[in-house]
Structure formats: structure tokens, C-alpha cells
Amino acid sequence: EVEGAEVGWYVTLHVSEVPVSVVECFRQGTPLIAFSLLPHEQKRTNINCRDS
Secondary structure (H helix, E strand, O other), rough: OOOOOOOOOOOOOOOOOHHHHHHOOOOOOOOOOOOOHHHHHHHOOOOOOOOO
16 A cells, blocks of 8 residues: 555645735646655755866
């Protein structure tokens, strides 16, 4: 049995108690993309590269 959504699946989110002022900022018919980062993805990383 699968827990959660798998890669490539479309899901529908139902969000409640959103202020009217926030809803008015979005155009009807356009997608709203929702995402989040894992805790370790919020850290800063420096990568040093050298082109030969």
C-alpha cells in the first residue's frame, strides 16, 4: 500500500480559512503551485568549482 502521493501524481489540496485579500491576488483558472522544503534543504551550501 502506498503512503502519500507518488512522483507524477496530480493531487488536489483543499485549504481553509484563507483571507479574502489573499484569494483576490490569484487569477481564476491559473494553477497555484505549492511546495515545501525538507528541513535540511533550508541550510546554505557553498560549492566551489574550478573550470580547467
